[in-house]
Amino acid sequence: MVSFNVLITVAVLYTMVLFGVAFYADRRAQRGSSRWLRSPWTYTLSLSVYCTAWTFYGAVGNAARSGLEYLTIYLGPTLVFLAWWWLLRKLVRIGKAERITSIADMISSRYGKSPTIAVIVTVLAIVGTTPYIALQLQSVTLSVAVFTEFPIGNGGGSDLNATAFWLSAGLALFTILFGTRNLDANERHHGVVTAIALEAVVKLVALLAVGIFVVWGVSGGVGETLRAIDASPVADWQPSPSRWTTMIFLSAAAVICLPRMFQVLVVENADERHLRTAAWAFPSYILAMSLFVIPIAVVGLAVMPEGSNPDLFVVTLPLELGQEKLALLAFLGGFSSATSMVIVASIALATMVSNHIVVPIWLNTRPAGASISGDMRNVVLLSRRLSIVAVLGLGYVYYRTTGGSAALSSIGLVSFAGVAQVVPALIGGLFWRGATRRGAIAGLIAGFGLWVYTLFLPAIGAFPQTMLSHGMLGAGLLRPQALMGLSGMDPLVHSIFWSISLNTLAFIVVSLVSFPTPMERLQGAAFVNIFERGDGGIAPTGGQAEAEDLLVMAQRLLGGREAQTLFQREATRQGKTGYLPDPTPDFIALLELELAGSVGGATAHAMIAQINGQASITVRDLLAVADESAQMLEYSSQLEAQSRELEKTARKLREANAKLTALSVQKDAFLSQVSHELRTPMTSIRSFSEFLMEGGMDAQTQARYAGIIHDESIRLTRLLDDLLDLSVLENGQVVLNTQDASLRDLLDRAVSSAGIDGSKSGGLEIVRGSEGEGLSLTTDTDRLSQVFINLISNAQKYCDAENPRLRIVVSQSRGYVDIDFIDNGTGISQKDEPVIFEKFVRLTDQAAAGSAGLGLAISREIMHRLGGTLDYLPGQGGAAFRVHLPLVRVKRAA
């Protein structure tokens, strides 16, 4: 039996070899002699991070349980590499052109460098990858347990946990050392890639060795093995078409979208041409990896005792048959599979976490304006390292909390399904220019959410059984593994069906209805048409700008004096006389900054570049300029809107002013009228009182003058009363005193108040129809009487008929009563009708009528207050007025 210590020693020695290889490769790369590092073979071998411990050990287990289904895991990538080679080439080309650092960066770049998308993809990657890392830790500890015969299961013993912990720590150290040695602009890690390539060789050799041993050493040749396979239950498995399709799709998606695969496939790619080799070599590699899976499974099932874990046949079979060295090699193969996956995955994840989450937050929380040039590198490196520790820590914690349970064994496919959610946004973005940021976000969120709900949470056992059988909140349609009642499907197929179809639907629909920003259009075009771009990159050839040209441009944009001051200051700083400094890069940067203040950054950059004789302005520059112009246009249209607003306000003010002026004219006219009405009686009073004061006239004359004075005083008083009454009514301050009364009583009172006793002797004859007068009114009866009296006395004063007669006619309809006052005079001429209700209007020449012409104005105001109207009725023969009044006054809210 191999002791635990021997095993650990071998593992540590192997790890040290890996360290050495990585270190050596990095050194070679630094010195520039890295020809062999950049060979297509290294690239192809590094792609083998696809084959993790899950495939190394799990494929055999899978074959033992489900027959040939394990092949789908290899068929997917094979299809992609053989048939979709051009897709990979496009990815790699874009990755280089856009200096892509991760899958999150790739997708966010495509959609206008959207930070939201970057964060979503990063979170998706973390959620999908963490269980996978835990799975690797578990596979290593399980294989260790096999050698040392520790009990396998929950908790597994403290030594096993210690193994997992030290393994995580060691991997973190390795990843930090070789994954974050420096900040390479193109994010390539020669040391890591070389070590991964070595591990790829080790795991292939180990698996082949076990296979060869099984076929030739145990079964006794190919023919015997095939017969054993035919006899074994493994051959009886019938593939389920839907599950096969789903699995092939998933593994095809995974080989592109898994963060670690994207890392080695796109980010670490040194030369696009390496893909030519990888296109056939990588499928061959995974074919070799899968070659002996079935024999090992079949023989394992036959040889191993009942109930042994088929996931560990690769190690346990040689051990059982006494081949300890072979078993050790197999252990190292599994170890290599696990460690290479964890290393690359944590580099990829750490890059995403650092670039899209940590650094943006760090930049945002820094005080504005602080210099970020100097310490930026250190911050990014630190954040990478912390992210690596965090990612591995997360994997370890996940392993400790779910370790050994069945939850882990199926997690590989669950992870695949999770990262497959980026497929619509990624592939759609590569081939469809119409794809938009909003569409990508909608699709990602829909797919991610459905995946979590239908697959991830059930798989890790987060849902209670009632939730699975009865759905969320008891809603049967929301059963996580039978959405909308779609039951009877394999949970994986079910989840992929819902998440990918709704993801794609949301992506397409939202893309169609949303409008891309210029940046999105530009990036979309750059991604979709990557092959139409010329090979010539943008060479930053520092041309020679003429200081004078720069000055001319600066003057135009900054203004003459400012530009000269700026140039002169720089010239002085450079120790030159005059005002033309040397156009040093520092000065040009400063100038660009100054110009950006007035024309926008992109425009400033383009203008300087033009003068500086640099490469012609790129489409991107132009687009940014257009963007800025659009913003300025918008700004100016805002200004226009503001000035329109101002104009509107000014017009309103003018109107208000005109209204005020008109009011002021009216007020002047009113005051003139009031003045006239007051001064006229006062004139008589003054004049006659002076005569009386002089004395010397007969008693009769004296009495007559005193009488005039008396009458004029009463006229004055009445005028003042009317004015006050009108003022109160018009201001709405009048208090109405509502009470019940019979209309007949009110009319009787008004007739007698007007000084008409009912006989013909008063001059004016009142004719009343008795019908209709019997009704009862609820209103301010005093005010209504005032209106009646005014109308009757007007008839008295102005009716010019020989036998003046006033008819009072009452009619009633729908809660209202109409009381018409019609006299038999000549009436009011048509031209005067509009003015009779105006104040101070008297149509006759008889000033002696004794009123100031306020009566009708007051009456109409009263009727308005009582909720009725007072109108002139034309065409009635004489002057005719209609009082229109509700039977019951409705009190209006004050």
Next chain:
Amino acid sequence: MSKSVMLVEDEPNIIEAISFLLERDGWTVRIHSQGHDAVEAVQRVAPDVLVLDVMLPGRSGFEILRDLRRDAATRDLPILMLTARGQTKDRELAESYGVSHFMTKPFSNDDMLSTVRDLYAASAGEA
């Protein structure tokens, strides 16, 4: 021949007061109480002095004043205007039309009498 005053006014009590005042002083007072035909009446009567109210039925005193001043026969007629409206712009308007004197109601009898006398004396002196 006695001095004559024509009074164009529509308020009966004021007519009575001014008539009493001037007749007592020896003037012949002719009354007209309408606005619309006042210009013709003045030209027919040809008084020595005209006392003209502003607010008249039919036509404003200002228009009558303007028409009288336009006519050669009455261009130099002494005209005393009376108003109860008491606004300065009324006075300015009247002066712009060439009024001889402008007086606001209520007035004192003495002022009225001396003004009419002065206007008559001035016009007689010129003539």
